[in-house]
Amino acid sequence: MHDQIPHSAAIADSDYVIFGGTGDLALRKIFPALFWRYIDGQIGDNFRLIATSRKPVDLAEFSEKLRPFCADALASAPEAEAVWEKFIQLVSIQIVDIASGDGAEEMARFLLREASERRPLIYYLAVAPALFGPSCQLLQKVGLAVSQSRVVVEKPLGHDYLSAEKISQEIRSVFSEDQIYRIDHYLGKETVQNLMALRFANVIFESQWNNNAIDHVQITVAETVGVGQRASYYDESGALRDMVQNHILQLVCLVAMEPPSHFDANQVRDEKLRVLKALRPLKAEDIIRGQYQEYEGELGKRSDTETYVGLRLGIENWRWAGVPFYVRTGKKLAMRASEIVITFKRKPHDIFADQKSGTARTDRDDLPNRLVIRLQPQEGLRLQLISKEPGPGGMRLFPSELNLSFDNTFGARLPDAYERLLMDTARGNQTLFMRHDEVLAAWAFIDPVIEMAKKTPPSLYRTGTFGPADSFFADKDDSWIDPKEDSGR
Numbered sequence: 001m002h003d004q005i006p007h008s009a010a011i012a013d014s015d016y017v018i019f020g021g022t023g024d025l026a027l028r029k030i031f032p033a034l035f036w037r038y039i040d041g042q043i044g045d046n047f048r049l050i051a052t053s054r055k056p057v058d059l060a061e062f063s064e065k066l067r068p069f070c071a072d073a074l075a076s077a078p079e080a081e082a083v084w085e086k087f088i089q090l091v092s093i094q095i096v097d098i099a100s101g102d103g104a105e106e107m108a109r110f111l112l113r114e115a116s117e118r119r120p121l122i123y124y125l126a127v128a129p130a131l132f133g134p135s136c137q138l139l140q141k142v143g144l145a146v147s148q149s150r151v152v153v154e155k156p157l158g159h160d161y162l163s164a165e166k167i168s169q170e171i172r173s174v175f176s177e178d179q180i181y182r183i184d185h186y187l188g189k190e191t192v193q194n195l196m197a198l199r200f201a202n203v204i205f206e207s208q209w210n211n212n213a214i215d216h217v218q219i220t221v222a223e224t225v226g227v228g229q230r231a232s233y234y235d236e237s238g239a240l241r242d243m244v245q246n247h248i249l250q251l252v253c254l255v256a257m258e259p260p261s262h263f264d265a266n267q268v269r270d271e272k273l274r275v276l277k278a279l280r281p282l283k284a285e286d287i288i289r290g291q292y293q294e295y296e297g298e299l300g301k302r303s304d305t306e307t308y309v310g311l312r313l314g315i316e317n318w319r320w321a322g323v324p325f326y327v328r329t330g331k332k333l334a335m336r337a338s339e340i341v342i343t344f345k346r347k348p349h350d351i352f353a354d355q356k357s358g359t360a361r362t363d364r365d366d367l368p369n370r371l372v373i374r375l376q377p378q379e380g381l382r383l384q385l386i387s388k389e390p391g392p393g394g395m396r397l398f399p400s401e402l403n404l405s406f407d408n409t410f411g412a413r414l415p416d417a418y419e420r421l422l423m424d425t426a427r428g429n430q431t432l433f434m435r436h437d438e439v440l441a442a443w444a445f446i447d448p449v450i451e452m453a454k455k456t457p458p459s460l461y462r463t464g465t466f467g468p469a470d471s472f473f474a475d476k477d478d479s480w481i482d483p484k485e486d487s488g489r
């Protein structure tokens with residue numbers, strides 16, 4: 001067992017400007033991730049972290065507000081107080097009003113003081129998408145759109161193809177594609193990256209990774225939380241836009257893509273794009289939408305928005321023809337767990353079928369091999385095999401597992417997705433970020449799905465279940481495989 005994940009290399013000194021720097025995303029995700037990276041030594045004392053705010057905010061008050069969001073990191077840091085104080089010294093607050101432009105010149109003077117050094121200048125737009133375009137234009141106007149600058153945005157990148165294209169154009173009219181970092185935080189998850197290692201750093205899986213050996217693929221992203229405070233955003237979005245257009249399709253791409261020649265940003269994204277373009281247009285029977293029973297009560301009005309969606313996808317190419325990809329995601333489900341399950345084909349012939357051992361045979365000994373990739377929590381991989389029960393008395397077969405638990409193997413905390421992604425923006429590595437054409441291809445696939453899905457109201461489901469029933473597996477000797485509470489640690 002490794003005592004610790006090796007420390008990551010320090011990042012070149014950079015200026016990290018967070019628009020909306022005192023808002024929810026900044027407090028919950030961005031600053032805690034930066035703090036972890038500071039504790040780990042990846043961010044040095046010459047970094048500058050600039051939080052923009054429309055209203056004056058006192059740094060001491062900001063520090064107190066931020067502190068609870070960094071509680072885990074603080075608990076792990078030796079000499080926590082001293083480290084916190086040093087970290088807060090990297091932070092400054094600039095008053096900037098994106099709409100009127102007030103304060104932008106002052107910020108430019110502050111930032112450009114050290115521009116001769118050509119430090120990376122990163123702008124994280126943690127603001128509403130309607131402000132992405134105006135923010136970029138403002139940066140240009142005050143001379144902050146320079147060659148070393150990068151811009152980071154996050155979903156919702158539009159609510160359909162046309163609006164996504166518009167947002168993209170607004171950003172691209174100021175920054176070039178290699179300066180734009182579109183976050184899908186699922187790509188920063190350790191296990192999601194491990195999917196690429198599993199496939200492309202090993203021989204045994206890749207040679208089986210096709211329609212000769214694989215029967216079907218399932219992807220479950222289950223959450224126990226409801227929509228809570230986000231009800232008004234969510235009701236306009238629904239699971240198809242909120243989770244499928246981005247996170248789930250990205251997972252499908254990583255499972256299905258061809259091996260790129262190099263682990264290079266554009267090559268990886270070229271291959272993912274090919275998967276998106278090969279998705280078979282769906283029919284009504286490939287879609288099931290659900291809504292948890294309390295949803296309308298929480299929202300305070302009637303709604304046909306789905307809080308659950310299940311899809312039967314197909315990929316039209318030689319590798320995947322005939323292999324269904326079943327994907328589902330929902331709120332208020334039985335447990336919080338995300339898994340990808342690769343089910344291999346059943347054995348072509350059973351040489352043990354006529355064994356009359358002492359123990360009655362069960363259908364459990366005829367289960368197919370499955371590779372279960374647990375994305376969260378309890379990250380790891382399990383390979384389900386059929387083995388012989390030890391001892392004399394004939395061939396008694398039973399399902400067993402090879403189990404690689406990341407926790408047991410690495411024994412260290414897995415960094416949050418944002419930590420990896422924020423460091424990649426500073427390093428200038430776009431591999432784990434979505435390219436303009438990928439985002440649009442995902443919308444081009446999802447738009448008609450949303451249109452078709454709207455024709456049937458969502459089925460209600462009870463909280464704590466795995467969503468409404470569907471008939472996806474009616475013609476198959478299989479069913480949804482629900483994640484296990486204890487994934488076999």
Ligand code: BG6
Nearest residue numbers: 155185223225242243247338376
């Ligand atoms: C976000 C969605 O992108 O992902 C949320 O907007 C969802 O609705 C969240 O809860 C899930 O992320 P994670 O990392 O908790 O699986």
